[in-house]
Amino acid sequence: MTTFQELRLDGVRRRFGGKDALTGLSLTIRRGEFIALLGPSGCGKSTALNCLAGLLPLTDGSIWQDGSRLDTLPPERRGFGMVFQSYALFPHLSVRKNISFGLQMRRLPRDEVRRRTDEAIKLVRLEEHARKLPGQLSGGQQQRVAIARAVVLEPSLVLMDEPLSNLDAKLRLEMRTEIRRLHQSLGLTTVYVTHDQEEALSLADRLVVLRDGRVEQIGTPEELHNRPANAHVADFMGYRNLLPMKVKAVHGDTVALDGSGLTLEGTPVGPVAPGDDVVAGIRPEDLRAGPHGVPVTVEVVEYQGRELAIEARTAEGVALFLRATERPSPGDRITVTADPSRVLVFP
Amino acid sequence: MTATLPDRDTSSTRVARRHRLAERGIDRQLLLLAPALICVLALFVYPFAYGIGLSFQPAEGGVFGAYRAFFTDAYQRDTIATTLGLALPAAILNVAASVPIAYRMRGRFRGKRVLTTILVVPITLGTVLTAEGLLNYLGPTGWFNRTLMTIGLTDEPVRLTNNYWGVFFSLVITGFPFAFLLILSYLSGIDPTLDRAAATLGAGWWQRFHRITLPLLAPGLATTFCLTFVLAFSVFPSAVLVGDPAGTTRVISIAAYHAAYEVYDYPLGSAIAVIMGLVELAVVAVVLGLRSLLYTGSTGGKG
Numbered sequence: 001m002t003t004f005q006e007l008r009l010d011g012v013r014r015r016f017g018g019k020d021a022l023t024g025l026s027l028t029i030r031r032g033e034f035i036a037l038l039g040p041s042g043c044g045k046s047t048a049l050n051c052l053a054g055l056l057p058l059t060d061g062s063i064w065q066d067g068s069r070l071d072t073l074p075p076e077r078r079g080f081g082m083v084f085q086s087y088a089l090f091p092h093l094s095v096r097k098n099i100s101f102g103l104q105m106r107r108l109p110r111d112e113v114r115r116r117t118d119e120a121i122k123l124v125r126l127e128e129h130a131r132k133l134p135g136q137l138s139g140g141q142q143q144r145v146a147i148a149r150a151v152v153l154e155p156s157l158v159l160m161d162e163p164l165s166n167l168d169a170k171l172r173l174e175m176r177t178e179i180r181r182l183h184q185s186l187g188l189t190t191v192y193v194t195h196d197q198e199e200a201l202s203l204a205d206r207l208v209v210l211r212d213g214r215v216e217q218i219g220t221p222e223e224l225h226n227r228p229a230n231a232h233v234a235d236f237m238g239y240r241n242l243l244p245m246k247v248k249a250v251h252g253d254t255v256a257l258d259g260s261g262l263t264l265e266g267t268p269v270g271p272v273a274p275g276d277d278v279v280a281g282i283r284p285e286d287l288r289a290g291p292h293g294v295p296v297t298v299e300v301v302e303y304q305g306r307e308l309a310i311e312a313r314t315a316e317g318v319a320l321f322l323r324a325t326e327r328p329s330p331g332d333r334i335t336v337t338a339d340p341s342r343v344l345v346f347p
Numbered sequence: 348m349t350a351t352l353p354d355r356d357t358s359s360t361r362v363a364r365r366h367r368l369a370e371r372g373i374d375r376q377l378l379l380l381a382p383a384l385i386c387v388l389a390l391f392v393y394p395f396a397y398g399i400g401l402s403f404q405p406a407e408g409g410v411f412g413a414y415r416a417f418f419t420d421a422y423q424r425d426t427i428a429t430t431l432g433l434a435l436p437a438a439i440l441n442v443a444a445s446v447p448i449a450y451r452m453r454g455r456f457r458g459k460r461v462l463t464t465i466l467v468v469p470i471t472l473g474t475v476l477t478a479e480g481l482l483n484y485l486g487p488t489g490w491f492n493r494t495l496m497t498i499g500l501t502d503e504p505v506r507l508t509n510n511y512w513g514v515f516f517s518l519v520i521t522g523f524p525f526a527f528l529l530i531l532s533y534l535s536g537i538d539p540t541l542d543r544a545a546a547t548l549g550a551g552w553w554q555r556f557h558r559i560t561l562p563l564l565a566p567g568l569a570t571t572f573c574l575t576f577v578l579a580f581s582v583f584p585s586a587v588l589v590g591d592p593a594g595t596t597r598v599i600s601i602a603a604y605h606a607a608y609e610v611y612d613y614p615l616g617s618a619i620a621v622i623m624g625l626v627e628l629a630v631v632a633v634v635l636g637l638r639s640l641l642y643t644g645s646t647g648g649k650g
Contacts, residue, residue, distance in 0.1 A: 076549045
């Protein structure tokens with residue numbers, strides 16, 4: 001197993017037809033890390049992955065594996081495993097031959113190819129399907145073949161391009177756990193592309209949030225979840241309420257806000273001064289119906305098992321998303337409050 | 348009430364029968380097939396059957412007289428080998444030459460349309476114009492030979508027309524664009540991600556081509572080969588115009604033409620045409636038989 005201590009992306013940039021699809025991506029990946037590239041479609045996350053894999057040449061910047069330069073090597077000489085969104089299984093080869101393809105390309109002895117292929121098939125529990133063609137498998141099984149094919153080579157880095165996006169919700173959860181389990185048990189280093197924040201938060205050790213080809217924030221799931229760097233990241237991290245407001249006063253660590261038909265107290269994420277236009281980010285679960293607070297009108301109530309999800313409107317007609325345990329009726333007027341430490345104020 | 352019941356019953360069974368027939372695809376829309384069916388019957392099936400019938404009614408020698416006459420006469424019999432000798436290499440070359448060019452052109456790039464158009468133009472020219480061009484260009488006093496002689500490569504003109512090579516070139520010029528277009532469309536039907544997946548698994552370009560692309564393309568190659576072979580096998584104008592129709596390029600269609608329209612032996616002409624069809628069928632059957640051994644399922648791409 002060829003491995004590295006760290007893989008360094010240095011100012012990686014890729015242009016498509018005069019437009020930057022990815023720019024200024026600098027990131028150091030340590031061995032054994034699980035990195036998620038997160039962002040909406042068109043944000044450059046797949047471009048970043050393809051640049052790492054060598055399927056796209058860089059316009060600018062470099063990629064280093066410890067001391068050696070990597071971005072000048074073709075994909076077949078980088079020794080990375082890749083799982084494609086469409087799985088890209090070879091349709092004319094059986095499951096076994098798909099998995100052993102990479103081993104055969106390395107011209108390993110026949111015994112070793114057989115042994116390692118058997119192990120990989122067992123790892124993803126496809127023993128009964130080893131002789132089938134990919135077309136005869138279900139989506140989840142194809143997904144497992146794709147993963148086995150990538151990890152059988154014990155690559156120094158595994159790249160995954162939205163591997164779960166073609167699966168149904170239940171299977172997606174199962175495979176998510178499966179991917180994390182494989183990552184840990186095989187000691188892999190993984191770069192995982194997704195647009196699903198829940199997937200990224202639950203899988204990754206560190207997340208890279210991209211938008212319009214630029215890095216918005218790099219951090220651990222906790223950092224991103226609790227301290228998004230700006231309103232865009234907050235939007236992606238489940239801060240469904242992003243309210244345009246005005247700073248009324250600053251008292252030490254909290255600021256008083258006004259606007260959108262609400263008055264709130266919040267914690268600033270950057271420097272703010274009275275009179276500034278800001279965006280207040282609040283998660284629906286941090287906005288609670290309570291006896292005191294701002295009056296709003298309930299519009300839609302959705303049952304979600306443990307809780308109710310409520311869409312309400314302020315006096316100025318701004319939509320608010322919140323949670324409640326008791327069921328209000330549409331049209332009811334309720335009052336809502338939020339803990340100032342849970343209201344993030346983005347300049 | 349009681350009087351209306353039986354009435355309703357019969358009407359409901361009628362509706363039900365129409366429904367049952369419609370479920371098997373039998374309804375009034377079938378009438379739309381009539382014009383095409385009449386054309387096929389009148390213009391293809393009947394003349395075809397008539398020709399086969401004619402081939403069994405020679406002036407002498409019984410039912411199989413015309414066939415016996417063909418196979419006992421070496422001059423006639425050899426036309427099969429002559430035609431195969433032209434059509435098989437031409438079809439193989441057309442397919443083989445198309446693969447690398449189409450492979451190179453499978454992606455998107457600037458000027459692809461112009462290049463494709465240039466490669467496809469010979470289809471629209473027709474064999475006669477191609478033959479005229481070949482005669483002037485490759486003939487004894489054509490540019491090609493004059494250039495060769497000027498630069499001193501040969502002392503006398505290389506004979507490239509009015510023999511096997513003239514016909515062969517003509518078959519390649521007219522058959523290649525056809526093969527190229529077909530193979531290009533088969534290639535673009537293969538998901539390009541497969542190639543990239545193979546690359547990340549450590550396969551170099553040659554391994555990617557012969558382990559992934561070629562196996563997926565092979566059924567398409569077989570089909571393309573059959574079509575170009577059939578086209579080349581029925582070669583007639585160029586065999587006469589740039590060939591040696593009395594000798595080395597006396598192809599089977601010339602034999603049929605000669606029998607039917609110069610000797611006026613229609614049964615023999617028909618018999619030769621039937622033999623021609625059977626030889627083509629035999630080659631196509633062999634190739635498609637081999638094709639069925641290959642993977643012929645989805646290739647992931649669109650198209």
